[in-house]
Amino acid sequence: MGLFSNNKISRDDLKPGDHIYAWRNAYIYSHHGIYIGDGKVIHFTRGDGPSIREGSVLDKIIVSSVTNHGGYNPCPNCGKRSNTRGVISSCLDCFLARGDLHLFKYSVSLATFMTKLRGGTCTTAPSDPSDEVISRAKFLLMINGFGDYHLFKNNCEDFAMYCKTSLVVGQSYVLGRNGQANTVGLAACVARMLTPLVRNVIRLFSDVGMRKDAIKVPVESLVAWRNKDDTFVKRERRLQHTNKHSVLTFYKHIVKFRFVIFSKLC
Numbered sequence: 001m002g003l004f005s006n007n008k009i010s011r012d013d014l015k016p017g018d019h020i021y022a023w024r025n026a027y028i029y030s031h032h033g034i035y036i037g038d039g040k041v042i043h044f045t046r047g048d049g050p051s052i053r054e055g056s057v058l059d060k061i062i063v064s065s066v067t068n069h070g071g072y073n074p075c076p077n078c079g080k081r082s083n084t085r086g087v088i089s090s091c092l093d094c095f096l097a098r099g100d101l102h103l104f105k106y107s108v109s110l111a112t113f114m115t116k117l118r119g120g121t122c123t124t125a126p127s128d129p130s131d132e133v134i135s136r137a138k139f140l141l142m143i144n145g146f147g148d149y150h151l152f153k154n155n156c157e158d159f160a161m162y163c164k165t166s167l168v169v170g171q172s173y174v175l176g177r178n179g180q181a182n183t184v185g186l187a188a189c190v191a192r193m194l195t196p197l198v199r200n201v202i203r204l205f206s207d208v209g210m211r212k213d214a215i216k217v218p219v220e221s222l223v224a225w226r227n228k229d230d231t232f233v234k235r236e237r238r239l240q241h242t243n244k245h246s247v248l249t250f251y252k253h254i255v256k257f258r259f260v261i262f263s264k265l266c
């Protein structure tokens with residue numbers, strides 16, 4: 001599998017703050033995380049539960065991003081996990097799930113980026129210092145604060161890239177500019193019909209390191225914005241529920257009123 005093994009590294013070469021990944025399910029997708037030292041990795045997983053895009057073919061393939069040791073047989077290195085989904089910490093073996101260790105590369109040249117046949121292995125964006133990367137990952141772990149897992153818009157690669165760069169795209173803090181999404185998304189399906197050169201140019205301009213609308217957002221601001229957004233969504237849902245309830249009550253009154261009038265007439 002030479003196409004995907006260029007970034008393979010040995011465990012001895014690992015450094016705290018590295019963005020690492022391992023291929024899953026016959027190279028269908030890769031799972032990403034931040035190595036924090038002492039054999040531990042912080043990563044974002046959908047766990048065993050459904051993601052937002054429940055029901056898609058890929059969701060059915062991606063059952064879980066973490067090795068399943070069985071409910072009563074936890075990994076001796078990880079111990080009992082407080083979280084089984086969202087941002088979690090696990091040992092390197094559980095993260096790799098018997099896959100090979102790969103290093104996601106930052107600050108790659110345009111020429112290097114263009115030679116990659118598959119997204120989700122490198123970016124032209126530079127990495128922040130490793131202490132900042134680890135600090136972001138630990139903060140998001142502590143509050144499990146990276147939101148709901150979404151296969152294309154908010155996945156493990158987005159988490160690791162955000163920890164490495166603190167970059168988000170546009171005013172609405174959109175993530176999801178990850179290489180895997182750019183490889184398997186709708187636009188990529190169209191692009192597959194184009195020549196490899198045109199395809200890679202499209203992928204290049206989707207890269208967070210190339211986008212003019214990418215901005216650095218401190219982790220506390222990202223979490224605060226997401227919480228605010230969640231509150232907004234919950235309020236909207238509550239309002240919709242209240243409106244539905246009001247309409248139902250109104251119709252009940254109409255029916256009751258018509259019944260009373262009909263009774264009096266008879």
Ligand SMILES: [Zn+2]
Nearest residue numbers: 075078091094
């Ligand atoms: Zn483990």
